[in-house]
Amino acid sequence: MTTDGKSPFDDVYSPEIMILGIGSILFSDDGFGIRVAQKIEKEYEFPDDVLVVDGFIDGSPAKNLCAQAFYDGAFAALREGGVMVANFMSDDKRLETYCARIEKSFGRRPALLLAEEEDNFIAFALRGGPPRIAWAELKARARAANALFGLPLGECLESLRRHNSHSSRYLEL
Numbered sequence: 001m002t003t004d005g006k007s008p009f010d011d012v013y014s015p016e017i018m019i020l021g022i023g024s025i026l027f028s029d030d031g032f033g034i035r036v037a038q039k040i041e042k043e044y045e046f047p048d049d050v051l052v053v054d055g056f057i058d059g060s061p062a063k064n065l066c067a068q069a070f071y072d073g074a075f076a077a078l079r080e081g082g083v084m085v086a087n088f089m090s091d092d093k094r095l096e097t098y099c100a101r102i103e104k105s106f107g108r109r110p111a112l113l114l115a116e117e118e119d120n121f122i123a124f125a126l127r128g129g130p131p132r133i134a135w136a137e138l139k140a141r142a143r144a145a146n147a148l149f150g151l152p153l154g155e156c157l158e159s160l161r162r163h164n165s166h167s168s169r170y171l172e173l
Contacts, residue, residue: 049082049127061088066098071105071125080128088121090114095121111173112163113156121163132170 051074055062064070065086074084086102088095102125103109110123135157142153165172 049078051078051082051084053084053086056087056089059089061092061094061098066094066101068101068104071101074125075105075127078127082127084110084123084125084127086110086123086125088123090119090121099123108173109165111160111171114159114163116155126173130173132172134170135166135168138171 053065053074055065071084078084084102084106086098088098092098099110099112102123106125106127108126108131110125113122113124114120115122138157138160139154142157145151145153160166160171
C-alpha cells in the first residue's frame with residue numbers, strides 16, 4: 001500500500017487473474033516465461049484469483065517483482081481465497097529474504113515446492129484459507145489431478161514435506 005492507501009495495482013490490475021512473464025523473446029532472455037504465461041492465459045480458467053509471477057532478467061529475478069511493495073500490492077489485489085504463485089531460482093541467496101517479504105504481506109510464510117529439475121522453487125502465497133491441509137487430502141487431490149490431466153502431482157508431496165513446516169498429518173500453510 002502507498003501512503004494514500006492505494007495498492008500499486010489499482011491503476012493496472014482489474015481482472016481476476018493476472019499472468020506475468022517477463023523477458024525478451026527476441027533475445028531469448030527468459031522468453032519461456034512469457035510463452036508459458038500466454039499459454040496459461042489462453043487455455044485455462046481459474047476459479048479464484050490467481051497471480052502468477054515469473055519474471056527474470058539475465059537469470060536474476062526482476063528487482064521490482066521481489067520488493068515489499070509488490071507483495072503488498074499482490075495481497076491487496078487478490079480476493080479472499082486467492083493465491084500468488086511466484087518462481088524463484090533455487091540457488092538464489094535472497095530466497096529467504098523474498099519469503100520473509102511475502103510472509104509480511106500475506107501474514108503467513110509461502111509454501112515452497114522444488115521444481116522437478118531442482119533449479120527453481122515455486123512459492124505459493126495464500127490470501128486467507130485454512131492454516132493447514134491434511135496430507136491425505138493432498139494425496140487425494142494429486143490422484144484426481146493425475147486422473148484428469150495426467151499430472152503426476154503425487155511426486156511433489158515429498159518436496160512439500162522437505163521444504164515446509166508440517167506434522168505427520170498436516171502441511172502447514
